[in-house]
Amino acid sequence: MTDDDEHRPTGAFPLTGHIQRLLQRVRAFDRRRPLVWDGLLTTFWVLFAVLDVSTGGWRSVALDPDVPASLVLAMSVTFSAPLLWRRSHPLAVLLFMAPFSLVNIWTGAVIQAAFLQEIVVFNIALRQPMRALAWSGAIVLAPLVIGSGHFPDDWDRVFVPHLYAFAFAALVGIVVRTRKEYTEALVDRANRLELERDQQAQLAAAAERTRIAREMHDIIGHNLSVITGLADGGAYAAAKSPERAAQALDAIGTTSRQALAELRRLLGVLRDPPDRADRTPQPTLDDIDALLEGVRNAGLPVHLNRHGTPPPVPLTPGRQLTVYRVMQEGLTNTLKHAATDESLAAEVTLTYRPTELEVLITDNGTLHPTDAPPAGTGQGITGMRERASLYDGTLEAGRPAATGWQVRLRLPLEDSPS
Structure with a gap:
């Protein structure tokens, strides 16, 4: 006797079950x-x-x-x-x-x-x-x-027996027909629900893949750009100031460890069970100063301006993460050219308005037009636009003048009625 036989309730195969199977055949x-x-x-x-x-x-x-x-x-x-x-x-x-x-x-x-x-x-x-x-x-x-x-x-x-027989036959036919149509409707509904479930699972998987790709790009891209800037700056300063070279190497080590820690945390959420995954909070507006400090250590001067009064109710974590990642990506793009342009500097402006927050990231670069990527292209700009659209925000990226690159994010402070 198997375990299934031991746990099978009495009467698991009633006579009606045999009749149903016979009728199905x-x-x-x-x-x-x-x-x-x-x-x-x-x-x-x-x-x-x-x-x-x-x-x-x-x-x-x-x-x-x-x-x-x-x-x-x-x-x-x-x-x-x-x-x-x-x-x-x-x-x-x-x-x-x-x-x-x-x-x-x-x-x-x-x-x-x-x-x-x-x-x-x-x-x-x-x-x-x-x-x-x-x-x-x-x-x-x-x-x-x-x-x-x-x-x-x-x-x-x-007359009477045939009348009763006709009524009985018609009634049985109607009952069987109703039961058949009801069963077909249930089967059709189950098939549609299964199809919708599969479609929702595919959409959720695609959205999750996009989110993971965006996070990986932001984490790895930014930290590698910082490491590259530090390495170039250390190599340039090695001949004149060995102390600066040693500081650059220390900063490279610190940035590398931070990047590995963030990468392990992200992969751990995907690999480990929910109760064991490391769920360190995502960056917020309070982490902007640390972000700018890391960019400055990589050799890019950055100045931060704040205008307006922050709202009494803090922004939602998702909006704060969007602001942080857009700022991180914008500065990373500028930092990639810092090694070839020693005069390059960036400026970040946070402007609070009654209904929206505007983030403006600009630099004074002089990239040759033939080297400039088309506006709106690239994985980084696409990721920034996707983040902004999640909260009905807009993002503009381009070169408004002969020099300098600009990224402008406008993010509503609250969800729109739509």
């Missing part, structure tokens, strides 16, 4: 080979009708037992053989049976094969519009009304 076979199933069903009822005639069982309920056996046999075959087309042409089958139904009642034979009309009625209720079901009722009951007039004393034996 029958439906599957019917979908694969409809003609085979229709042929088997029709053959069964033809044999049943013929057997009823050959044994004389029809005489036990007949109003007139002296009806010729050949006529009874013809009517029995007429009621059973057309079942082969009950699904493709149900109304036509009922119309074909209607005259024989009238003869059946009028002669007093009242054979039981006439109830096979209700199989066609069931198929109409299951697959056809309600209007077709109403027409089928008229086709089935009209001959009964006319024929029962020939036997006024026995109309209840002639």
